[in-house]
Amino acid sequence: MLDPGFWTFVGLTAGIYAIFALGLQVQYGLAGLLNFGHVASMAIAAYTMAILVVRFGLSEWLAAAFGIGAAVAAGLLVGLTSLRLRADYFAIVTICFSEIVRYVLLNRQDLTGGPEGTIGLLGRGQAAAYNTDWEGLVGRVREMVSSGTGVEVSRDVLMLFLIWLVAAALLLVVRRVSVMPWGRVLRAIREDEEAASSVGKDVFARKLQALALGAAIAGGAGVLYALQFSFFTPDDFEPLVTFFAWVVLILGGAARVSGVPLGALMFGLLFAGTRFFDFWPLSLLDSADRAYLRLIIIGLLLIGLMYYRPQGLLGRRQEMLLE
């Protein structure tokens, strides 16, 4: 329990989910959009970056920017075709879209490395890496820190610091945006679409912008995910990841921007912290059985939390009740 590596892992999981869920917060908390395919933005950004670096020799920075751009473009495509649908149908289109993305990533082995993941981007027998420059930079920063202050920081601790720095910066941006006229109009649309459009606000354009901003943030989470874990497969982007982002959002209190990091920390503890369950009598089970038990416990905790505190930690109960 006191192992710092373990807590770093909890913090990294929470940080990436915080950024990812912040994108959903823009789309749902501000604009009321039910995006159930949010993970597609993450997948598209991460894969675009990896493919551009490995196959096309682009610089890692440029590739990351293109990755986020691709996530935004995909978000715009989904929005332009489907935003006029009723909210629940929009939810279905988005989840179908994210599954289409995952199946294509799995099946276009020639382009994506297929089920083996990004390590197979150059085909069998060659391990592909897309983050050599990045790891070099991280190494230099660690040297600078240790020669400057005499403190040795591990790579993961440095990444943890960086990811939460990005999360905090994005949180401030989203909070700022939500009190600006743009955000206020969005919330007005969320409360009463017809009233907003009757005073001349372009409802469709505003929703599309919120969708794109959310996709960009999720794309950023995808890039950070790729940089942190150096390797990923299409199954890292299954629909469950989107659902977990919703869990983060709702644990924090759906309508509050500041609830997101809190929800993410709680989810990180729930998700990563339960990996620690290896004491007696659980130690009698083998590791596969413990993994199943861990997910059973996560499921039970979710059910319990929703039962006793459906509004999340910071939310208002009225938000989550039936009208």
Added chain:
Amino acid sequence: MAGMSAARPPGRTPRLVPAASQMSELPQLVVDGLVSGAVLAIAAVGVSLVYGILHLVNFAHGDYLTFGAYAGLGVTALGLSLVVATVVAIVATAMLAVGLQLVLWGPVRRRRAGLLSSFITAIGLALVLRHAIFLVVGAGSRAYPVDQFSVERLGPVRVSISQLIAISLSIVAIAVIGLLLARTSIGRSMRAFADNPELAAVAGVDVGRIVLATWLIAGALAGLAGELQGLIQGAFDPNMGWNLLLPIFAAVVLGTIGNAYGALLGGFALGLVMELSTWSVLGGGIPASYKYVVAFLALIVMLLVRPQGLLGRRARAL
């Protein structure tokens, strides 16, 4: 770019198949589509009834199917026949669904949980069920003791024993469910309640009884669908139902959310679309690994063109 053009996906290369054999593929694909569509259809009816009556999107429904498949498997492992296994799969899953209503969904409903918190609760339940099944049976693939290679020839079409069992049991189940909804008083009250809950309650419909009946039917159908899916798939593992969840939802939406007859139609339509997309006449056929992509694309196109679903009225979609 060289890598991209060098390795085309296997199914994309145009096959040189004579026209006559291309046409003879068709009946086989239709039969395969009807079989997988039938299983989707009976599972989708349950999801649709639950949504129509309880306004609950049950993300754990796929795992009810898995539960049914393993309940049946357990019975065959005792050396009992597939008939007994089917009955047990149906009864046990119906009991599971009713039991979960009593210990989980009933209390959640009494706390007036909204759509989103019920949604998270359902995700939690799905995690619990799926991994509880993993814990009990392990991760390995299992199969029913049915000869997967014994095939009947019916004219131009080859049908496996599993497919024959699946299609005949589905027809029986669909007939029973149709009669139940159309002719019995509980079926009529269920449809009335789904259409207009306030009016039905005023007219003296017993809501508690309807809710239990809904879960009983949805659970029974899930148990049957789970066993049949296990049969036609051959080998299956505890992820089977979870993997089938989105196609089932697609069938529900395709046939208009909350409309039980629509869900049947949606299931068959989706099964046919998935199988027919591999027909070699269509530019060499789409590779079978893309069949869920085809299903989801079909659904998206459908929603864009006709958002109210196959059987919906336009006014309801607004």
